[in-house]
Amino acid sequence: MLLNRITQSVTRSIEDTIEGIGEALFDPVIRLGVTGLSRAGKTVFITSLVANMLDRGRMPQLKAVSDGRIRSTFLQPHPDHTVPRFAFEDHMAALTAPEPHWPESTRSISTLRLSLKVRPSGLLTGLGGQRTIHLDIIDYPGEWLLDLPLMSQSYEQWSAAALEAARAPSRASQAESWLARLEDCDPAAKLDERTATELAEAFTAYLAASRAAGLSSMAPGRFLMPGDMEGTPALTFAPLPKPAKPGSGSLWRTFESRFESYKRVVVEPFFRNHFAKFDRQIVLIDALGAISDGPPAVEDLRTAMAEILACFRPGQNSWLAPILGRRVDRILFAATKADHLHHTQHARLAAITEALVKDARDRANFRGAKTGALAIASLRATVEQTIERNGRQIDLVRGRLSDNGEDGALFPGNLPENPSHILSPARHGSTEWEGAAYNITRFAPPKLDLRPGEAPPHIRLDRAMEFLIGDKLA
Ligand code: GDP
Numbered sequence: 341m342l343l344n345r346i347t348q349s350v351t352r353s354i355e356d357t358i359e360g361i362g363e364a365l366f367d368p369v370i371r372l373g374v375t376g377l378s379r380a381g382k383t384v385f386i387t388s389l390v391a392n393m394l395d396r397g398r399m400p401q402l403k404a405v406s407d408g409r410i411r412s413t414f415l416q417p418h419p420d421h422t423v424p425r426f427a428f429e430d431h432m433a434a435l436t437a438p439e440p441h442w443p444e445s446t447r448s449i450s451t452l453r454l455s456l457k458v459r460p461s462g463l464l465t466g467l468g469g470q471r472t473i474h475l476d477i478i479d480y481p482g483e484w485l486l487d488l489p490l491m492s493q494s495y496e497q498w499s500a501a502a503l504e505a506a507r508a509p510s511r512a513s514q515a516e517s518w519l520a521r522l523e524d525c526d527p528a529a530k531l532d533e534r535t536a537t538e539l540a541e542a543f544t545a546y547l548a549a550s551r552a553a554g555l556s557s558m559a560p561g562r563f564l565m566p567g568d569m570e571g572t573p574a575l576t577f578a579p580l581p582k583p584a585k586p587g588s589g590s591l592w593r594t595f596e597s598r599f600e601s602y603k604r605v606v607v608e609p610f611f612r613n614h615f616a617k618f619d620r621q622i623v624l625i626d627a628l629g630a631i632s633d634g635p636p637a638v639e640d641l642r643t644a645m646a647e648i649l650a651c652f653r654p655g656q657n658s659w660l661a662p663i664l665g666r667r668v669d670r671i672l673f674a675a676t677k678a679d680h681l682h683h684t685q686h687a688r689l690a691a692i693t694e695a696l697v698k699d700a701r702d703r704a705n706f707r708g709a710k711t712g713a714l715a716i717a718s719l720r721a722t723v724e725q726t727i728e729r730n731g732r733q734i735d736l737v738r739g740r741l742s743d744n745g746e747d748g749a750l751f752p753g754n755l756p757e758n759p760s761h762i763l764s765p766a767r768h769g770s771t772e773w774e775g776a777a778y779n780i781t782r783f784a785p786p787k788l789d790l791r792p793g794e795a796p797p798h799i800r801l802d803r804a805m806e807f808l809i810g811d812k813l814a
Contacts, residue, residue, distance in 0.1 A: 367455075369474045370812050371617055373668070376624030377482045377644060378551070378565065381676035382446045385624055385718040386479055387431040389805070390415070391795040393454055393475075398795055401802035404458060404813035411457040411470055418453045418476065423614075426452040426479055435719065435796060439745075440785040448567035449480040449614060461814050473812065478614060482623070483561035485615075485648045487607045490559060491659050495596040499579035506546065506579075510636055514549035518542040518578075527592040528583035535591065536576055543578035554630060554637030562606055574601045615651065616663050620670045620808045623648065627675045627693050631755070631762060632780035635773065638696075638766035645697050652709065671711045672807050673697050678799050679717035680780050681752050682724050682735035686799070688755040689715040695759035712807050717799035721783040725749055742782035753778035 376382050392399055393413050399405045418425060427450070431443035454475045490498060506515040521542040525535055544563045551564060562569050569575050577598040586592035625645065630637040652668055654660040675693040678686050694701070694713035701711050722739035727749075738749040753776060756762060765774065788796055 367472045367474055368812065369476055370809055371476045371478060371619045372808060373615070373618040373621040374477060374479050374624070375482045375485065375621065375648070376676070377626070377641075379445060379629070380482065380624040380626045381718055382479050382481075382624055383431055383443050384435075385622075385674075385676065385716075385801075386426055386452070386477055387428060387435060387443060388718040388796050388798055389801055390428050390452065390454060390477070391432060392798060392801055393456075393805075395793050395795040397793065398798065399802040399805070401800070402805045402813075403810055404461070405802070407461060409459040409461060409813070411459060413454060413456050416453045416455050416474070418451050420451065423478075424448070424450045426450040426477065428452055435785050436788055436790065438787075440787060442785055446479050446481055447565060449478065449484075449610075451476060451478045453477075456813070458813055475809065478618065480610075480614065481561065481565040481567075482644075482648055483559075483565045484607075484610055485561070485651045486559040486644065487561045488611070488651045488654075488660065489647065490599075491603055491607060495599040496582050498599065499581065502579040503581065511546075511550060511555070514553060514555075515546050518546040522578075522580070525591065526583075527580040527595075528586055528590050530589055531591050531594040536594065539578040539580075540576045554633030555640040560602060560607075562602070569606060573598055574605055577602070611651075611660055612663050616660075618668050620672075621652070621668045622672045622674055622804065622808060623697075624674050624676050625693055625696070626677060627689060627696060628677055628680055628752075628778075628780050631692070632778040635766040635770040638762060639769075642696050642763070642766065646699060649697060649701070667709070669709050670808055671701075671709055672804055673701070673711065673713045674804055675713070675715045677717055677780075678715040679720045679722045679739075680737060680783070681715075681755070682726075682737060683799075684735060685752075685755050686715040688757060688759075691757075692755065692759040692762050695763055714800055714804055714807070716801060716804055718801060719785060720797040720799055721786050739783040740786060742784045745784055748781075750779055750781055752780055 374382050374386055394415075396402075396405045396410065396413070404410050415428070427443075434441050434443040454477065456473045456475065457470050458473055459470045493501075505511065506519060518539075521539060525539065547563050560575075562575055566575060577595040580592050580595055583590070583592055586596075623645075625641070627638075627641070630641040649671075651660065652671060654664065673693055675689045678689055681689060690713050693715070697713070701713075722737040725736045725738045727734050727736060734751055736749040736751050738747065740746065741748040755778075756776070786797075790796070
Protein backbone atom coordinates (compact mmCIF):
# COMPACT_ATOMS: atom_id res chain seq x y z
CA MET A 341 0.00 0.00 0.00
CA LEU A 342 2.71 2.37 1.10
CA LEU A 343 4.93 1.17 -1.73
CA ASN A 344 2.07 1.73 -4.16
CA ARG A 345 1.63 5.29 -2.94
CA ILE A 346 5.34 5.97 -3.22
CA THR A 347 5.39 4.52 -6.76
CA GLN A 348 2.39 6.64 -7.68
CA SER A 349 3.92 9.79 -6.33
CA VAL A 350 7.25 9.09 -8.03
CA THR A 351 5.43 8.46 -11.32
CA ARG A 352 3.45 11.67 -10.90
CA SER A 353 6.51 13.73 -10.14
CA ILE A 354 8.29 12.28 -13.18
CA GLU A 355 5.22 13.18 -15.26
CA ASP A 356 5.17 16.67 -13.75
CA THR A 357 8.83 17.10 -14.55
CA ILE A 358 8.36 15.90 -18.10
CA GLU A 359 5.36 18.17 -18.48
CA GLY A 360 7.43 21.04 -17.12
CA ILE A 361 10.22 20.28 -19.54
CA GLY A 362 7.72 19.88 -22.38
CA GLU A 363 6.21 23.24 -21.59
CA ALA A 364 9.58 24.89 -21.34
CA LEU A 365 10.75 23.24 -24.54
CA PHE A 366 7.73 23.70 -26.71
CA ASP A 367 6.21 27.02 -25.67
CA PRO A 368 7.43 29.53 -28.21
CA VAL A 369 9.73 32.25 -26.90
CA ILE A 370 10.11 35.63 -28.59
CA ARG A 371 13.28 37.47 -27.57
CA LEU A 372 12.73 41.17 -27.97
CA GLY A 373 15.81 43.38 -27.62
CA VAL A 374 15.09 46.93 -26.48
CA THR A 375 17.92 49.33 -27.08
CA GLY A 376 18.75 52.97 -27.69
CA LEU A 377 21.34 55.42 -26.47
CA SER A 378 21.24 56.63 -22.90
CA ARG A 379 18.03 58.59 -22.14
CA ALA A 380 16.37 57.47 -25.36
CA GLY A 381 13.51 56.15 -23.23
CA LYS A 382 14.15 52.39 -22.78
CA THR A 383 13.14 52.16 -19.12
CA VAL A 384 9.93 54.12 -19.56
CA PHE A 385 9.13 52.13 -22.71
CA ILE A 386 9.47 48.71 -21.06
CA THR A 387 7.65 49.79 -17.91
CA SER A 388 4.68 51.20 -19.78
CA LEU A 389 4.68 48.35 -22.29
CA VAL A 390 4.52 45.69 -19.59
CA ALA A 391 1.79 47.60 -17.71
CA ASN A 392 -0.19 47.95 -20.94
CA MET A 393 0.24 44.27 -21.77
CA LEU A 394 -0.97 43.28 -18.30
CA ASP A 395 -4.00 45.62 -18.57
CA ARG A 396 -4.74 45.81 -22.25
CA GLY A 397 -7.51 48.41 -22.47
CA ARG A 398 -5.27 50.87 -24.31
CA MET A 399 -3.83 48.37 -26.82
CA PRO A 400 -6.52 48.11 -29.53
CA GLN A 401 -4.04 48.27 -32.40
CA LEU A 402 -2.47 45.01 -31.31
CA LYS A 403 -4.71 42.72 -33.29
CA ALA A 404 -4.59 39.79 -30.92
CA VAL A 405 -5.97 42.16 -28.26
CA SER A 406 -8.78 43.63 -30.38
CA ASP A 407 -9.71 40.10 -31.54
CA GLY A 408 -9.98 39.10 -27.89
CA ARG A 409 -7.50 36.29 -28.37
CA ILE A 410 -5.11 37.20 -25.56
CA ARG A 411 -6.79 35.47 -22.62
CA SER A 412 -4.29 36.43 -19.97
CA THR A 413 -0.81 37.78 -19.44
CA PHE A 414 1.46 37.36 -16.47
CA LEU A 415 5.03 37.97 -15.39
CA GLN A 416 7.25 34.99 -14.71
CA PRO A 417 10.72 34.51 -13.29
CA HIS A 418 13.16 34.58 -16.16
CA PRO A 419 14.84 31.24 -16.87
CA ASP A 420 18.26 32.90 -17.34
CA HIS A 421 19.42 33.36 -13.76
CA THR A 422 22.60 35.18 -14.76
CA VAL A 423 20.93 38.41 -15.93
CA PRO A 424 19.31 40.86 -13.47
CA ARG A 425 15.55 41.23 -13.61
CA PHE A 426 14.13 44.46 -15.05
CA ALA A 427 12.80 46.31 -11.97
CA PHE A 428 9.28 46.70 -13.38
CA GLU A 429 7.52 47.12 -10.02
CA ASP A 430 9.95 49.81 -8.80
CA HIS A 431 9.69 51.75 -12.06
CA MET A 432 5.91 51.50 -12.06
CA ALA A 433 5.84 52.70 -8.44
CA ALA A 434 7.86 55.79 -9.48
CA LEU A 435 5.44 56.59 -12.30
CA THR A 436 2.28 56.09 -10.27
CA ALA A 437 3.42 57.72 -6.99
CA PRO A 438 1.27 60.60 -5.64
CA GLU A 439 4.15 62.87 -6.83
CA PRO A 440 5.16 60.85 -9.90
CA HIS A 441 8.75 60.91 -11.09
CA TRP A 442 10.59 59.31 -13.98
CA PRO A 443 12.17 55.99 -13.09
CA GLU A 444 15.92 55.38 -12.97
CA SER A 445 17.34 54.94 -16.45
CA THR A 446 18.97 51.84 -17.91
CA ARG A 447 22.59 51.37 -16.77
CA SER A 448 23.11 47.75 -17.67
CA ILE A 449 21.42 44.70 -19.15
CA SER A 450 18.24 43.37 -17.55
CA THR A 451 15.41 41.16 -18.60
CA LEU A 452 11.81 40.25 -17.89
CA ARG A 453 9.60 37.39 -19.06
CA LEU A 454 5.99 38.24 -19.89
CA SER A 455 3.92 35.18 -20.71
CA LEU A 456 0.77 35.38 -22.81
CA LYS A 457 -2.03 32.82 -23.01
CA VAL A 458 -3.28 33.18 -26.58
CA ARG A 459 -6.16 31.56 -28.47
CA PRO A 460 -5.22 30.77 -32.09
CA SER A 461 -6.77 32.84 -34.89
CA GLY A 462 -8.53 32.01 -38.20
CA LEU A 463 -9.54 28.43 -38.91
CA LEU A 464 -7.85 27.19 -35.81
CA THR A 465 -10.00 29.35 -33.53
CA GLY A 466 -12.79 26.80 -33.44
CA LEU A 467 -10.43 24.06 -32.37
CA GLY A 468 -10.18 25.70 -28.98
CA GLY A 469 -7.12 25.32 -26.85
CA GLN A 470 -4.69 28.05 -26.11
CA ARG A 471 -0.98 28.44 -26.39
CA THR A 472 1.45 30.04 -24.01
CA ILE A 473 3.88 32.39 -25.69
CA HIS A 474 6.75 33.85 -23.70
CA LEU A 475 7.91 37.35 -24.52
CA ASP A 476 11.42 37.86 -23.16
CA ILE A 477 12.16 41.57 -23.05
CA ILE A 478 15.86 42.38 -22.89
CA ASP A 479 16.85 45.94 -22.02
CA TYR A 480 20.45 46.95 -22.80
CA PRO A 481 22.35 50.20 -23.45
CA GLY A 482 22.79 51.07 -27.13
CA GLU A 483 26.25 52.33 -26.18
CA TRP A 484 27.31 48.70 -25.89
CA LEU A 485 26.65 48.18 -29.60
CA LEU A 486 29.09 50.99 -30.41
CA ASP A 487 31.79 48.59 -29.27
CA LEU A 488 31.45 46.21 -32.17
CA PRO A 489 33.92 48.08 -34.43
CA LEU A 490 36.55 47.73 -31.68
CA MET A 491 36.62 43.99 -32.30
CA SER A 492 38.36 44.50 -35.61
CA GLN A 493 40.71 47.24 -34.41
CA SER A 494 44.08 47.07 -32.71
CA TYR A 495 44.82 49.32 -29.76
CA GLU A 496 47.10 51.37 -31.98
CA GLN A 497 44.36 51.91 -34.61
CA TRP A 498 41.70 52.68 -32.04
CA SER A 499 43.94 55.17 -30.22
CA ALA A 500 44.84 56.99 -33.44
CA ALA A 501 41.15 57.32 -34.44
CA ALA A 502 40.03 58.41 -30.96
CA LEU A 503 42.79 61.04 -30.72
CA GLU A 504 41.95 62.39 -34.14
CA ALA A 505 38.24 62.68 -33.25
CA ALA A 506 39.08 64.43 -29.97
CA ARG A 507 41.20 67.02 -31.80
CA ALA A 508 38.30 68.04 -34.06
CA PRO A 509 37.25 71.66 -33.43
CA SER A 510 33.70 70.59 -32.49
CA ARG A 511 35.10 68.63 -29.52
CA ALA A 512 37.73 71.13 -28.43
CA SER A 513 36.04 72.24 -25.23
CA GLN A 514 35.13 68.73 -24.09
CA ALA A 515 38.57 67.25 -24.90
CA GLU A 516 40.73 70.05 -23.53
CA SER A 517 41.56 68.74 -20.07
CA TRP A 518 42.03 65.12 -21.15
CA LEU A 519 44.41 66.17 -23.96
CA ALA A 520 46.28 68.42 -21.53
CA ARG A 521 46.69 65.47 -19.10
CA LEU A 522 47.94 63.37 -22.00
CA GLU A 523 50.62 65.97 -22.84
CA ASP A 524 52.08 65.44 -19.36
CA CYS A 525 52.61 61.72 -19.66
CA ASP A 526 55.10 59.54 -21.44
CA PRO A 527 53.45 56.46 -23.00
CA ALA A 528 56.85 54.69 -23.12
CA ALA A 529 57.42 55.13 -19.37
CA LYS A 530 56.94 52.26 -16.95
CA LEU A 531 53.30 51.76 -15.89
CA ASP A 532 52.26 53.78 -12.91
CA GLU A 533 48.74 52.86 -11.73
CA ARG A 534 47.97 56.41 -10.63
CA THR A 535 48.75 57.83 -14.05
CA ALA A 536 46.73 55.01 -15.65
CA THR A 537 43.69 55.77 -13.50
CA GLU A 538 43.98 59.51 -14.07
CA LEU A 539 44.17 59.06 -17.82
CA ALA A 540 41.18 56.70 -17.83
CA GLU A 541 39.20 59.14 -15.68
CA ALA A 542 40.09 62.15 -17.84
CA PHE A 543 39.15 60.22 -20.97
CA THR A 544 35.83 59.10 -19.41
CA ALA A 545 35.10 62.70 -18.38
CA TYR A 546 35.70 63.75 -21.99
CA LEU A 547 33.25 61.09 -23.23
CA ALA A 548 30.68 62.17 -20.65
CA ALA A 549 31.06 65.87 -21.52
CA SER A 550 30.65 65.06 -25.22
CA ARG A 551 27.56 63.06 -24.40
CA ALA A 552 26.15 65.92 -22.33
CA ALA A 553 26.73 68.22 -25.31
CA GLY A 554 24.40 65.99 -27.29
CA LEU A 555 27.08 63.96 -29.10
CA SER A 556 26.27 60.27 -29.30
CA SER A 557 28.99 58.13 -30.84
CA MET A 558 31.15 57.43 -27.83
CA ALA A 559 33.08 54.15 -27.71
CA PRO A 560 34.04 52.23 -25.66
CA GLY A 561 30.45 51.91 -24.57
CA ARG A 562 31.19 50.60 -21.07
CA PHE A 563 33.09 53.78 -20.14
CA LEU A 564 29.78 55.61 -19.94
CA MET A 565 27.62 52.57 -19.16
CA PRO A 566 29.94 50.36 -17.09
CA GLY A 567 27.27 48.03 -15.72
CA ASP A 568 29.04 45.89 -13.10
CA MET A 569 32.49 46.57 -14.60
CA GLU A 570 33.00 49.96 -12.94
CA GLY A 571 36.58 50.51 -11.74
CA THR A 572 37.93 47.20 -13.08
CA PRO A 573 41.30 47.09 -14.91
CA ALA A 574 39.45 46.14 -18.09
CA LEU A 575 38.06 49.69 -18.02
CA THR A 576 41.24 51.42 -16.82
CA PHE A 577 42.80 52.42 -20.10
CA ALA A 578 42.61 55.29 -22.58
CA PRO A 579 43.96 56.12 -26.04
CA LEU A 580 47.69 56.88 -26.23
CA PRO A 581 49.91 57.88 -29.14
CA LYS A 582 52.26 55.02 -29.96
CA PRO A 583 55.84 55.62 -28.84
CA ALA A 584 58.69 54.49 -31.11
CA LYS A 585 59.60 51.46 -29.00
CA PRO A 586 57.07 50.69 -26.27
CA GLY A 587 58.79 48.24 -23.93
CA SER A 588 56.97 45.54 -22.06
CA GLY A 589 55.64 46.95 -18.78
CA SER A 590 55.28 50.40 -20.33
CA LEU A 591 52.06 52.39 -20.01
CA TRP A 592 51.35 51.88 -23.71
CA ARG A 593 51.82 48.08 -23.60
CA THR A 594 49.66 47.82 -20.46
CA PHE A 595 46.86 49.81 -22.07
CA GLU A 596 47.19 47.70 -25.19
CA SER A 597 46.71 44.55 -23.14
CA ARG A 598 43.75 46.06 -21.22
CA PHE A 599 42.13 47.08 -24.49
CA GLU A 600 42.43 43.46 -25.67
CA SER A 601 40.93 42.22 -22.37
CA TYR A 602 38.07 44.67 -22.77
CA LYS A 603 37.28 43.12 -26.12
CA ARG A 604 37.61 39.58 -24.82
CA VAL A 605 35.86 39.76 -21.45
CA VAL A 606 33.35 42.55 -22.06
CA VAL A 607 32.45 43.01 -25.70
CA GLU A 608 32.56 39.48 -27.05
CA PRO A 609 30.48 37.80 -24.30
CA PHE A 610 27.72 40.38 -24.66
CA PHE A 611 27.41 39.79 -28.39
CA ARG A 612 27.73 36.02 -28.06
CA ASN A 613 25.46 35.46 -25.06
CA HIS A 614 22.78 38.07 -25.63
CA PHE A 615 22.82 39.98 -28.88
CA ALA A 616 23.11 36.87 -31.06
CA LYS A 617 19.91 35.46 -29.55
CA PHE A 618 17.41 38.22 -30.30
CA ASP A 619 14.46 37.57 -32.63
CA ARG A 620 13.09 41.07 -32.77
CA GLN A 621 14.56 44.44 -31.95
CA ILE A 622 13.24 47.88 -31.16
CA VAL A 623 15.71 50.76 -31.39
CA LEU A 624 14.51 53.81 -29.47
CA ILE A 625 15.74 57.15 -30.74
CA ASP A 626 15.43 60.50 -29.04
CA ALA A 627 15.36 62.36 -32.34
CA LEU A 628 13.50 65.29 -30.81
CA GLY A 629 16.17 65.71 -28.14
CA ALA A 630 18.88 65.79 -30.83
CA ILE A 631 16.91 68.27 -32.94
CA SER A 632 16.52 70.58 -30.00
CA ASP A 633 20.28 70.27 -29.23
CA GLY A 634 21.08 71.46 -32.78
CA PRO A 635 22.51 70.19 -36.09
CA PRO A 636 25.82 68.73 -34.73
CA ALA A 637 23.80 66.53 -32.32
CA VAL A 638 21.60 65.31 -35.18
CA GLU A 639 24.61 64.45 -37.32
CA ASP A 640 26.26 62.69 -34.44
CA LEU A 641 23.10 60.72 -33.73
CA ARG A 642 22.97 59.69 -37.38
CA THR A 643 26.56 58.41 -37.23
CA ALA A 644 25.94 56.57 -33.97
CA MET A 645 22.79 54.95 -35.40
CA ALA A 646 24.71 53.81 -38.47
CA GLU A 647 27.30 52.18 -36.19
CA ILE A 648 24.63 50.60 -34.02
CA LEU A 649 22.73 49.23 -36.97
CA ALA A 650 25.88 47.83 -38.55
CA CYS A 651 25.69 45.21 -35.79
CA PHE A 652 22.54 43.85 -37.40
CA ARG A 653 24.21 43.30 -40.75
CA PRO A 654 27.80 42.29 -40.05
CA GLY A 655 29.82 41.67 -43.22
CA GLN A 656 30.71 38.11 -44.17
CA ASN A 657 34.21 38.32 -42.80
CA SER A 658 33.18 40.06 -39.62
CA TRP A 659 33.89 38.25 -36.39
CA LEU A 660 30.20 38.51 -35.49
CA ALA A 661 28.65 36.93 -38.60
CA PRO A 662 29.26 33.27 -37.67
CA ILE A 663 27.83 33.61 -34.16
CA LEU A 664 24.68 35.41 -35.28
CA GLY A 665 22.85 32.13 -35.42
CA ARG A 666 19.40 33.58 -35.05
CA ARG A 667 18.71 36.51 -37.30
CA VAL A 668 16.73 39.49 -36.12
CA ASP A 669 13.96 39.56 -38.70
CA ARG A 670 12.09 42.66 -37.58
CA ILE A 671 13.58 45.93 -36.44
CA LEU A 672 11.49 48.91 -35.41
CA PHE A 673 12.98 52.39 -35.18
CA ALA A 674 10.86 54.36 -32.77
CA ALA A 675 11.21 58.08 -32.18
CA THR A 676 10.30 58.42 -28.51
CA LYS A 677 8.66 61.23 -26.53
CA ALA A 678 6.29 62.16 -29.35
CA ASP A 679 4.00 63.62 -26.70
CA HIS A 680 6.25 66.71 -26.84
CA LEU A 681 4.58 67.45 -30.17
CA HIS A 682 1.02 68.05 -31.28
CA HIS A 683 -0.24 64.94 -33.12
CA THR A 684 -0.29 66.86 -36.42
CA GLN A 685 3.51 66.67 -36.35
CA HIS A 686 3.94 63.00 -35.50
CA ALA A 687 4.18 61.88 -39.12
CA ARG A 688 6.99 64.40 -39.65
CA LEU A 689 8.88 63.08 -36.66
CA ALA A 690 8.53 59.52 -37.99
CA ALA A 691 9.75 60.66 -41.43
CA ILE A 692 12.81 62.36 -39.91
CA THR A 693 13.58 59.23 -37.91
CA GLU A 694 13.23 57.11 -41.01
CA ALA A 695 15.60 59.40 -42.93
CA LEU A 696 18.04 59.40 -40.02
CA VAL A 697 18.50 55.64 -40.22
CA LYS A 698 17.96 55.35 -43.97
CA ASP A 699 21.40 54.12 -45.07
CA ALA A 700 21.60 51.52 -42.37
CA ARG A 701 17.97 50.58 -42.86
CA ASP A 702 18.37 49.95 -46.57
CA ARG A 703 21.13 47.50 -45.81
CA ALA A 704 19.07 45.70 -43.17
CA ASN A 705 16.21 45.43 -45.66
CA PHE A 706 18.62 44.01 -48.14
CA ARG A 707 19.38 41.24 -45.69
CA GLY A 708 15.73 40.36 -45.41
CA ALA A 709 14.79 42.02 -42.13
CA LYS A 710 11.48 43.83 -42.08
CA THR A 711 11.97 47.34 -40.73
CA GLY A 712 9.57 50.12 -39.74
CA ALA A 713 9.63 53.62 -38.23
CA LEU A 714 7.10 55.12 -35.81
CA ALA A 715 6.74 58.13 -33.55
CA ILE A 716 5.69 56.93 -30.10
CA ALA A 717 5.32 58.10 -26.54
CA SER A 718 5.67 55.34 -23.99
CA LEU A 719 4.00 57.50 -21.40
CA ARG A 720 1.92 60.38 -22.52
CA ALA A 721 2.85 63.30 -20.28
CA THR A 722 0.93 66.01 -22.15
CA VAL A 723 -2.45 66.96 -23.52
CA GLU A 724 -2.98 69.01 -26.66
CA GLN A 725 -4.32 72.51 -26.82
CA THR A 726 -4.95 74.85 -29.73
CA ILE A 727 -5.02 78.60 -29.16
CA GLU A 728 -5.65 81.49 -31.47
CA ARG A 729 -3.12 84.30 -31.74
CA ASN A 730 -3.54 87.17 -34.20
CA GLY A 731 -6.03 85.16 -36.20
CA ARG A 732 -3.67 82.15 -36.41
CA GLN A 733 -4.21 78.76 -34.82
CA ILE A 734 -1.29 77.57 -32.72
CA ASP A 735 -0.99 73.94 -31.62
CA LEU A 736 0.47 73.55 -28.15
CA VAL A 737 1.18 70.74 -25.73
CA ARG A 738 0.37 71.16 -22.06
CA GLY A 739 1.74 69.25 -19.07
CA ARG A 740 3.59 69.40 -15.74
CA LEU A 741 6.95 71.04 -16.38
CA SER A 742 9.92 69.06 -15.07
CA ASP A 743 11.69 72.13 -13.69
CA ASN A 744 9.04 73.26 -11.24
CA GLY A 745 6.22 70.70 -11.43
CA GLU A 746 3.85 73.45 -12.55
CA ASP A 747 1.38 73.26 -15.36
CA GLY A 748 2.63 74.85 -18.59
CA ALA A 749 1.72 75.01 -22.28
CA LEU A 750 4.47 75.08 -24.89
CA PHE A 751 4.82 75.55 -28.59
CA PRO A 752 7.55 73.04 -29.48
CA GLY A 753 8.23 74.44 -32.97
CA ASN A 754 7.21 73.18 -36.37
CA LEU A 755 9.14 70.24 -37.75
CA PRO A 756 9.69 70.55 -41.50
CA GLU A 757 7.68 68.36 -43.81
CA ASN A 758 10.81 67.45 -45.72
CA PRO A 759 13.29 65.57 -43.45
CA SER A 760 16.24 66.82 -45.49
CA HIS A 761 15.67 70.27 -44.00
CA ILE A 762 16.87 68.74 -40.76
CA LEU A 763 19.39 66.22 -42.04
CA SER A 764 21.19 68.29 -44.69
CA PRO A 765 22.28 71.20 -42.52
CA ALA A 766 23.37 68.64 -39.93
CA ARG A 767 25.40 66.73 -42.49
CA HIS A 768 26.98 69.87 -43.89
CA GLY A 769 28.27 71.08 -40.57
CA SER A 770 25.77 73.85 -39.67
CA THR A 771 25.88 74.73 -36.03
CA GLU A 772 22.40 76.22 -35.78
CA TRP A 773 19.01 75.79 -37.42
CA GLU A 774 18.30 78.50 -39.90
CA GLY A 775 14.92 80.16 -39.51
CA ALA A 776 13.60 77.58 -37.05
CA ALA A 777 13.60 77.09 -33.30
CA TYR A 778 12.71 74.00 -31.34
CA ASN A 779 11.66 74.17 -27.77
CA ILE A 780 11.63 70.64 -26.39
CA THR A 781 11.34 71.18 -22.65
CA ARG A 782 11.17 68.18 -20.35
CA PHE A 783 7.81 67.33 -18.86
CA ALA A 784 7.32 65.50 -15.59
CA PRO A 785 5.20 62.36 -15.65
CA PRO A 786 1.51 63.21 -15.22
CA LYS A 787 -0.38 62.48 -12.02
CA LEU A 788 -2.12 59.30 -13.03
CA ASP A 789 -5.44 58.40 -11.57
CA LEU A 790 -5.51 54.83 -12.84
CA ARG A 791 -8.54 52.73 -12.04
CA PRO A 792 -8.01 48.99 -11.46
CA GLY A 793 -7.40 47.37 -14.82
CA GLU A 794 -6.07 50.57 -16.38
CA ALA A 795 -2.50 51.12 -17.59
CA PRO A 796 -0.72 54.43 -18.30
CA PRO A 797 -1.68 56.39 -21.41
CA HIS A 798 0.72 56.16 -24.36
CA ILE A 799 0.97 56.97 -28.06
CA ARG A 800 1.23 54.03 -30.50
CA LEU A 801 2.73 51.44 -28.15
CA ASP A 802 0.09 49.08 -29.51
CA ARG A 803 1.11 49.79 -33.12
CA ALA A 804 4.74 49.20 -32.17
CA MET A 805 3.86 45.84 -30.64
CA GLU A 806 1.73 44.81 -33.61
CA PHE A 807 4.74 45.42 -35.83
CA LEU A 808 7.15 43.64 -33.50
CA ILE A 809 5.22 40.54 -32.45
CA GLY A 810 1.77 40.65 -34.12
CA ASP A 811 2.64 37.81 -36.53
CA LYS A 812 3.80 35.58 -33.69
CA LEU A 813 0.45 35.92 -31.92
CA ALA A 814 -1.61 34.99 -34.99
P1 GDP B 1 16.88 55.17 -20.88
O1 GDP B 1 18.20 55.77 -20.49
O2 GDP B 1 16.87 54.81 -22.32
O3 GDP B 1 16.45 54.04 -19.97
O4 GDP B 1 15.81 56.36 -20.75
P2 GDP B 1 14.55 56.51 -19.79
O5 GDP B 1 13.48 55.53 -20.12
O6 GDP B 1 15.00 56.54 -18.38
O7 GDP B 1 14.03 57.97 -20.24
C1 GDP B 1 14.87 59.10 -20.09
C2 GDP B 1 14.00 60.32 -19.88
O8 GDP B 1 13.27 60.60 -21.06
C3 GDP B 1 12.94 60.17 -18.78
O9 GDP B 1 13.49 60.43 -17.51
C4 GDP B 1 11.91 61.20 -19.21
O10 GDP B 1 12.34 62.49 -18.85
C5 GDP B 1 11.98 61.11 -20.73
N1 GDP B 1 10.95 60.22 -21.32
C6 GDP B 1 11.05 58.90 -21.63
N2 GDP B 1 9.93 58.45 -22.22
C7 GDP B 1 9.09 59.50 -22.29
C8 GDP B 1 7.76 59.70 -22.82
O11 GDP B 1 7.11 58.77 -23.35
N3 GDP B 1 7.24 60.94 -22.74
C9 GDP B 1 7.92 61.99 -22.18
N4 GDP B 1 7.33 63.19 -22.13
N5 GDP B 1 9.17 61.86 -21.68
C10 GDP B 1 9.75 60.63 -21.73
